[in-house]
Amino acid sequence: MDPVVQMRNIHKQFPHVKAVDGGRIDIQAGEIHALIGENGAGKSTLMRLLYGMYPLDSGTISVGGNVFSAPGYSTKEAIRMGIGMVHQEFMLVNELTVLENVILGFEPTLRGGRLDFSRAEENIGRYIEDYGLDVPLGRTVKTISVGTAQRVEIIKTLYRGAELLILDEPTAVLTPQETEQLFSILRTMRDGGKTIVFISHKLGEIMEIGDRITVMRAGKYVTTLNKKDTNPAELASLMVGREVPGDKPRVRAASTETVFSVEHLYVASDRELSTLRDVSFSIRRGEVLGIAGVDGNGQSELIEALTGLRKIQGGTARLFGRNIVGEKPRAIRAAGLGHIPEDRNVRGLNKDFTAAENLFAARIDEPRFGGWGILRKGAILGYAKNLIETFDIRPAAPEVRVAALSGGNAQKIVVAREIDAEKGFLIACQPTRGVDVGAIQAIRDTLNQAKARGVSILLVSTDLDEILTMSDRIVTLYKGRITSELVNENVNIESLGLAMMGGAQS
């Protein structure tokens, strides 16, 4: 069978990184083609090139027999060729309705350019019925759930006439049950003749949904396999290019001393879904407590409240016996809190500053780094060099701007700074998001070492695997309430998933 899409010799250079370096892929009609690789392997970039979002540096794309090469290929062209893409960050306008979002750019109009809403609804109704893509057309996007928003994105591509659908890490934001629902929609679509490219780095999912699998590593094409001819272990070593050391067994904390506790915490949010109500939990010395939940169920608000960045409206939070409600972030840090923020680019780093400046930032008041408003550069560089070596940050250049570092190394700077601050309590949010496999392991090891030294860690992550490998106890957060609390031994994934959707509340 002839492939509908062929990409050959694809190259794409970004300012600091060669994202795709000789990429290729053959996609056949009517298959679910999984594209896998580590973070930063170039999977998303390759597919964005296919969708015409960036100009090609070199290489050819052939779609249904039409050959394109750089330049002269755009999103408009890709859409015309029947290609649709659902991005990791949804491309939806929050203030507009679902219907307006779907028709945007391809509006059915009456005379005089007037929008024909009834014809639009008719057209979209077809896809809703055929594939079970249930969405409320009249609601504004900001009022619908993430799972629904994803279905809106799929309908959008179908409405634009997509025969080939690219999904970029679609399950990252979904609960296990929502993922199942998505998979059944994708299978229905494939059986109905659509072609699907599924980008992921989760091997379990790929073995479940993929028909054929293309592996990428460091921007390069590795191989393409049939699912039935391979297994997760082989895929993992192809992705990483070496054997992946597994996580070391967890060591349980023995202490009974409570380091941090919150009781009946209430925190307001801009959205009902993420408003915290009556949240209580406690963490012992040297213990890792995992907060599991689908993104947007109050995790961000909880972290902001505990770090003093958001107003707490009711309840208490005690750190080493001291009530921190209403305290300034600086005072809470002084009381013994370290914080790895959920988005390093927003709160973790100043990307225009150097690695050294970011590393010593938490210690700027110490006399060894200067006084009277003047910084001692030598001391700062020496301190930074030391950390760079300890935490294996690459390149080992303290004066390089953080913007030039890869995601993994940038994250290591945040981790190094917060671990080295030697606080007794660490809030770690999504500590390995957007980080390559090697760095993931290094960061997890670092956190486990801190734990062994007696540091208590509140781990907030939407990555269930991470929660399960790292935590001693797990708390699930759903719609701003705690729906279950359990010890991490022989945890039933099914019931954990249900709790993440509020199922275990009763």
Add this chain to the structure above:
Amino acid sequence: METLSNIVTYSLVHATLRMSTPVVLATLAAVISRQGGITNIGIEGIMLFGAYFGFVSAWVSGNWLWGVAASVVAGVVVSAAIGIVHLKHNTHIFVIGFAMNMLALGGTRFLLQQMFNVSGALLVDKPVTLPILRLSLAERNPVTASLFSGYSLFELLAPLLVLGVWYVLYRTAAGLRLRSVGLHEPAARSAGIDVYRVKMRAILLSGVFAGIAGAHLSMGYSSMFVENMTNGRGFMALAAANFGGGNPIYAFLGCLVFGLSDSIAIRLQSTGIPAQFVLMVPYLVTVAVLTSAMIGHSRRSDAARIARKLTEEIQGKEIRGKANEKGKGS
């Protein structure tokens, strides 16, 4: 009491429309660019150029239509310059907008001196002005005459233009595209929309309206050109567009409030209150309106609503808790 009845009379309606129209037209320019995600602070300058070239062209040609045409051309040319510098060369809109405002201020003064050898104002014997529409039926009675007759062309057209802009923004494909560009550019781009073109068009159309606003200022609202005669109206327009949240109808209502306060201020001058205070009134009203609009908006926001609800919940719990304790005690 007597002063109040001297101030609030039927003629206030006409006066309000008269005072607000220059701002209304500029507001449409502000609304269109705002919906495309651009705070076009250059409107003030575009308006001033429009006022100058409109007045001069009409006077030289003897035909007001040529005047309006010249204003529109001036508006498009200046806004094209703003658009190219801002969109193509990625200059912050405040930088290029502010530069254009200063160019307009100095440029029109320079042209006045070079072309007519006057400074300050250009007053001519027989200025060509925009037509004034009279309704002979209404003119028989002073009240109906004031309410329904004697409006300058754009004083009547402006409300219609407001409705027209609203229709295009909220009921047509072009409007949907413009709004999506202003709200979330990546989403618009991924829908295959040419964001650059949509924004450029919005800036050019904004220039057309700002040019017309200028034409009205020198040929309808008054019949002369005065240096800096826009006097901050371009910025009031931005405030009105903001007040209306980009919706031209709400923005229009905002302009009417400005116009009303202006008219009242003028009447207050004849009551013996020191002029310095009286002239402050419109600006005080502007600040008051904008502040109350913002407070209202933030109180109505989801965040504020949820925070209030949560506080009530917590208080409810505490009260119930105390009641329980009492119950146990007895």
